[in-house]
Amino acid sequence: MARFKSAADAKSSELPSSWFEPSIHSAYYQIFTKLLAAHHLPLPGPFTGPPRLLPLLDFLPSIEVFHALDTPEAGIEVGLAVPGAAHGAMGLVALSSDTLWDAMVTMVRYGPIRNHLFNYRCLQQADMAVLEVRPRLSLARYERFLMYSTVLAIFNVFKAISEDTAFNAMRLTFPWETPSRLERCSIPARVFDFNKGAVSLQIPMELAIQPSQTAAPDLCTRLKMAGEEELSKLKGSTGAKVRHLLHQRTPAWPSLQEVADKLAMSKRTLIRKLESEELSYQLLLDEARGELACWFLRRSGLPLREIAEKTGFSDQANFTKSFRRMQGCAPSEYRSNFRRVLDLD
Structure with missing residues (x-):
């Protein structure tokens, strides 16, 4: 448990912003999950949504199970x-x-x-x-x-x-x-x-x-x-640009209008472009909030109320509801599962 406790007072400013950046394809996430299952190890939350690049943060629970810090080989x-x-x-x-x-x-x-x-x-x-x-x-x-x-x-x-x-x-x-x-x-x-x-x-x-x-x-x-x-899609994707802006501003999330202004387009045009990629601003915002919440749950001892506040939710109930929808389990369950993994060390 030492690694978990050592991060009890961690703040989002300590996270490299690049760890929120879409960088690893979801196909590898699914392979990680199958490999963990084959070794009868604790599994991360299921991947949902269309195939896409995911941030490094999404892979950290699986990487921790493989004892990556102690045995990188x-x-x-x-x-x-x-x-x-x-x-x-x-x-x-x-x-x-x-x-x-x-x-x-x-x-x-x-x-x-x-x-x-x-x-x-x-x-x-x-x-x-x-x-x-x-x-x-x-x-x-x-x-x-x-x-x-x-x-x-x-x-x-x-x-x-x-x-x-x-x-x-x-x-x-x-x-x-x-x-x-x-x-x-x-x-x-x-x-x-x-x-x-x-x-x-x-x-x-x-x-x-x-x-x-x-x-x-x-x-x-x-x-x-x-x-x-x-x-071409990777370089020109509107969704990728919005994700990048959200990660740059973590956790002071920009509004839809602020994102549109930054991308030099109207709010209506931004909505239409995201819809053409089967995305929405709210979905991308929920993804970014969820990624940050997962990090706090894994790396800090903060109560759920404070994590909800730090990730931009109005209250703990809304945070729990959104987290369950994105991760397939309650925040408390996610945290206890991760602590159980660390206890295996």
Whole structure:
């Protein structure tokens, strides 16, 4: 319980604003839930709504169950549990690319569609083709767990499309010491290379430019078109812009009119644009309030009345009703479930 009690006086100003920013696709949330169920571990609240990017805060309960702070290498098995199809355009285009190098370029291009916690880049270092992964935002003490899980999920894709020669030559580099529990990993230890400059996946260039055994040029072209459309929506989505403004002002939530003014459009136009994306200002506001409430419930000992006030609700009853609708349980139940998880440490 030490971690919970140490945050008893936490305030929303201590939270990185980027943790409220939509960054990880809901497909991964569902995979996390299935993985927890398979290990008979406590489950987070069910995901509801259309597939979309979720903030890091929504994933913290699941990450805590995996003891991410104490054993960040647990992220290795989490990453290996992610199937290639879960990556959407990023994974499917990679699977159908002409070469492993083309697949690397593809994952850099479409990575933000599914996992925007990181920046990705391809480069050639000496005789190696390198896909490098670096944090885009501050991940604090969760960084190693999330980097392990992300690069191992990428590795899983390349494992599926590589012939034996390329797979045997593939390496994963990390800038920290070899973890003590690495021998429990389900892939060969030779794949890992620690005390290096960055987190990356590396393949000899002579193998990376060989024709891929899973290449499907026509399918790849169609999937790239779909990927470009998703990228366009991600960059131009009105909902994403509203979410960003709400997170910037946490917890002094802007009104619908203030958001419209900030986006240089009328209130009616904003409502219409959100409706075209099957969203509303109230839904996005409830999401943002719920994310902040979850953080207070997990990380502080504040009474529900104060949490309701800090998240912008008029009273505790309205807060409880809204929270139950969004999370599928009462705030007190959510908090007790999370405390039970910490008691497992």
